[in-house]
Amino acid sequence: MVSRRNFIGGSGAALLGAAIVSKAGAASLPEAPTTTNVNMQPPPSPPNGRPFTPVMTLNGWSLPWRMKNGWKEFHLTAEPVVREMAPGMKANLWGYNGQSPGPTIEAVEGDKVRIFVTNKLPEHTTVHWHGMLLPSGMDGVGGLTQPHIPPGKTFVYEFQLEKHGTFMYHPHADEMVQMAMGLMGTFIVHPKDPNVMRVDRDFVFLMSAYDIDPGSFTPRVNEMTDFNMWTWNSRVFPGIDPLPVRMGDRVRIRFGNLTMTNHPIHLHGYHFEVAGTDGGWIPTAARWPEVTADVAVGQMRAIEFTANRPGDWAFHCHKSHHTMNAMGHQVPNLIGVQQKDLAKRINKLVPDYMAMGSAGGAMGEMEMPLPDNTLPMMTGTGPFGPLEMGGMFTVVKVREGLARNDYRDPGWFKHPKGTVAYEYTGDVSES
Ligand SMILES: [Cu+2]
Numbered sequence: 366m367v368s369r370r371n372f373i374g375g376s377g378a379a380l381l382g383a384a385i386v387s388k389a390g391a392a393s394l395p396e397a398p399t400t401t402n403v404n405m406q407p408p409p410s411p412p413n414g415r416p417f418t419p420v421m422t423l424n425g426w427s428l429p430w431r432m433k434n435g436w437k438e439f440h441l442t443a444e445p446v447v448r449e450m451a452p453g454m455k456a457n458l459w460g461y462n463g464q465s466p467g468p469t470i471e472a473v474e475g476d477k478v479r480i481f482v483t484n485k486l487p488e489h490t491t492v493h494w495h496g497m498l499l500p501s502g503m504d505g506v507g508g509l510t511q512p513h514i515p516p517g518k519t520f521v522y523e524f525q526l527e528k529h530g531t532f533m534y535h536p537h538a539d540e541m542v543q544m545a546m547g548l549m550g551t552f553i554v555h556p557k558d559p560n561v562m563r564v565d566r567d568f569v570f571l572m573s574a575y576d577i578d579p580g581s582f583t584p585r586v587n588e589m590t591d592f593n594m595w596t597w598n599s600r601v602f603p604g605i606d607p608l609p610v611r612m613g614d615r616v617r618i619r620f621g622n623l624t625m626t627n628h629p630i631h632l633h634g635y636h637f638e639v640a641g642t643d644g645g646w647i648p649t650a651a652r653w654p655e656v657t658a659d660v661a662v663g664q665m666r667a668i669e670f671t672a673n674r675p676g677d678w679a680f681h682c683h684k685s686h687h688t689m690n691a692m693g694h695q696v697p698n699l700i701g702v703q704q705k706d707l708a709k710r711i712n713k714l715v716p717d718y719m720a721m722g723s724a725g726g727a728m729g730e731m732e733m734p735l736p737d738n739t740l741p742m743m744t745g746t747g748p749f750g751p752l753e754m755g756g757m758f759t760v761v762k763v764r765e766g767l768a769r770n771d772y773r774d775p776g777w778f779k780h781p782k783g784t785v786a787y788e789y790t791g792d793v794s795e796s
Pocket residue numbers: 595627628629682683684687757
């Protein structure tokens with residue numbers, strides 16, 4: 366039998382009687398699986414316990430568990446990670462189990478969950494279960510409801526899931542630093558009856574923001590407003606997974622905001638309904654139609670729609686600076702300014718100086734020398750040319766004939782003849 370002393374790493378005696386002692390007793394720790402895969406993992410089937418329809422975490426995965434004497438046991442490890450934000454750029458972040466954000470925790474209403482949290486960070490931490498109804502002492506506020514988890518130690522959280530819905534987890538310890546470094550994750554509680562509010566596709570992501578100087582790898586954690594990497598699950602366009610959807614599917618997309626500002630999340634091509642917040646589900650009669658759901662800091666929203674309009678539908682934050690990658694914010698507006706040779710002359714003084722175009726940005730196609738590990742500000746290529754996006758942007762791809770659990774990128778939409786905007790050359794199509 367593995368003793369508690371062994372699994373917490375040798376200093377057991379000093380810890381007896383502290384919060385680290387749990388009803389898990391001498392049980393061995395469940396495995397803390399880890400991955401560095403940045404692609405959406407196929408839906409994991411619940412191995413045991415109550416059945417549910419799993420969520421798809423954009424560029425992420427769900428945390429495996431084990432059942433032990435009626436408890437669903439999970440193991441999170443808080444640790445430094447390297448996260449690829451998009452091909453060509455990596456960031457030194459803090460996360461859980463190899464990734465920022467951490468793996469999605471999925472469980473079922475009524476489940477008793479036991480979550481082991483091992484701290485491999487260089488400083489103390491805690492985990493707060495945002496939005497969850499639980500005993501005060503399990504709420505994870507360092508100093509207020511528990512002692513902090515020192516580096517190298519493992520704490521145990523135990524509570525029963527009272528309500529199904531969409532929640533988050535994040536530290537309540539040195540928060541400014543730990544959230545600015547990417548420590549966060551999603552916690553989904555499924556309904557006990559899998560037919561309640563059933564959807565065909567259920568996606569989730571968390572919004573986080575970083576200030577990473579071009580050419581560097583580590584966020585400046587003291588930044589309060591001027592972030593330059595606006596991410597979904599610590600990824601930016603063109604690194605964010607598309608959302609492949611089968612025609613006719615009922616679709617739910619859940620998103621939470623752990624940045625320092627609000628994000629109006631906008632979906633093209635559909636009128637969706639706002640179906641839930643982290644406070645619970647909105648009764649059907651009280652849901653309201655939207656094309657943009659604004660998400661304040663510390664909030665989650667779930668939207669739903671029936672995918673009855675095929676196409677490639679842009680899905681993005683509507684703040685235009687949030688659909689860009691690292692950029693200088695001090696560039697003067699030169700629209701209308703004659704600047705013949707200006708850039709050339711300034712270049713003699715400041716190598717790599719780039720002027721904003723006098724006819725607008727035109728930066729989507731502009732080649733500018735970039736430091737290593739730096740993404741272009743506006744980037745990506747679509748079937749019709751440069752997409753001129755970055756940051757919080759991806760595409761909902763609604764297609765006929767996808768298989769039920771097929772989440773592979775179906776490629777670009779093939780528009781039916783006569784349904785694409787076209788150049789006027791003196792004729793219009795008559796049909
Ligand atoms: Cu935004």
